[in-house]
Amino acid sequence: MKKIAVLTSGGDAPGMNAAIRAVVRTGIRNGWEVMGIRNGYEGLIDDRFVRLGARDVGGIIQRGGTVLGSARSEEFKTRAGQLKAIRNLNQNDVEGLVVIGGNGSQTGAHALHALGFPVVGIASTIDNDLYGSDITIGVDTALNIALEAIDRLKITASSHQRAFLIEVMGRKCGYLALMAAIAGGAEEVVLPEIETDPEKLAKTLTDAYERGKAHAIIVVAEGAEYNATRLDEYFKEHRERLGFGLRVTILGHVQRGGAPQASDRILASRLGAGATEAMARGEYGVLVGLIKNEVTTTPLEVVVANKKLLDPAMVDLAKKLD
Numbered sequence: 001m002k003k004i005a006v007l008t009s010g011g012d013a014p015g016m017n018a019a020i021r022a023v024v025r026t027g028i029r030n031g032w033e034v035m036g037i038r039n040g041y042e043g044l045i046d047d048r049f050v051r052l053g054a055r056d057v058g059g060i061i062q063r064g065g066t067v068l069g070s071a072r073s074e075e076f077k078t079r080a081g082q083l084k085a086i087r088n089l090n091q092n093d094v095e096g097l098v099v100i101g102g103n104g105s106q107t108g109a110h111a112l113h114a115l116g117f118p119v120v121g122i123a124s125t126i127d128n129d130l131y132g133s134d135i136t137i138g139v140d141t142a143l144n145i146a147l148e149a150i151d152r153l154k155i156t157a158s159s160h161q162r163a164f165l166i167e168v169m170g171r172k173c174g175y176l177a178l179m180a181a182i183a184g185g186a187e188e189v190v191l192p193e194i195e196t197d198p199e200k201l202a203k204t205l206t207d208a209y210e211r212g213k214a215h216a217i218i219v220v221a222e223g224a225e226y227n228a229t230r231l232d233e234y235f236k237e238h239r240e241r242l243g244f245g246l247r248v249t250i251l252g253h254v255q256r257g258g259a260p261q262a263s264d265r266i267l268a269s270r271l272g273a274g275a276t277e278a279m280a281r282g283e284y285g286v287l288v289g290l291i292k293n294e295v296t297t298t299p300l301e302v303v304v305a306n307k308k309l310l311d312p313a314m315v316d317l318a319k320k321l322d
């Protein structure tokens with residue numbers, strides 16, 4: 001093999017740059033030329049290839065976001081878009097592609113592999129919802145940003161004896177919300193995976209108020225049936241009996257924009273190096289992830305066919321600590 005390419009796709013995640021750096025540097029060590037593709041699959045279709053040398057990825061390990069840019073491409077979801085992408089890879093003499101991203105991105109990687117192009121995925125999403133990796137690049141930093149916000153909101157909540165609904169990201173998966181609730185000492189957590197009874201939440205708030213608590217925190221995953229906006233609407237009719245004054249904070253993309261913490265830089269460096277090692281072995285059509293603290297590969301067809309579930313022990317723990 002002489003030439004590989006790397007792209008970042010889907011929602012950016014802190015640590016993506018460290019993964020790009022690791023792919024480029026270990027690829028060059030293997031004697032390969034490494035190309036970066038701008039703006040994910042969109043750039044692959046539009047032929048936006050740039051040569052990356054070892055120095056081009058200097059000074060990026062500490063930066064959030066992705067220096068290559070990212071996108072969510074509708075055209076790439078079509079067979080015509082995928083064939084165009086493969087044509088561009090072949091025309092640029094690229095023999096192997098590394099895709100850094102989450103569920104949608106790895107579904108795209110699987111499609112390219114199924115069409116015969118050699119691809120290796122790297123598990124990266126703040127949602128941590130990817131089968132084939134216990135932890136994904138970006139989630140730990142995003143979690144800590146959410147925690148900092150929760151800690152601050154608790155201070156102002158206590159000053160006014162208020163309850164806060166704090167919405168964190170997580171389109172289909174409640175991992176971030178669950179971990180933020182446990183580590184942030186929340187009274188309740190609302191998850192997409194578990195049915196919510198708003199009446200029960202109202203009672204939790206009333207009880208906490210009657211016990212004399214200075215504040216109450218409910219962490220809500222954005223993808224839950226009752227997200228923060230819907231819960232706020234529901235509670236409008238019940239304001240009096242809640243006791244607490246109620247406020248809503250939606251953290252949104254703030255969680256994605258941080259500088260990667262040590263854990264994400266190290267994870268991304270390990271997975272980036274793991275991806276080029278897999279390529280050197282001729283192992284393609286796999287996701288490189290971390291399972292039981294080991295860098296592992298899982299076939300992309302297994303990754304896309306399975307849903308990562310929340311750890312029931314963590315759900316129980318959250319209930320015990322409320």
Ligand code: F6P
Binds near residue numbers: 011125170171256
């Ligand atoms: O998948 C990562 C994620 O941050 C989700 O938590 C969130 O729902 C989504 O991306 C937001 O996507 P966008 O950046 O396109 O608004």
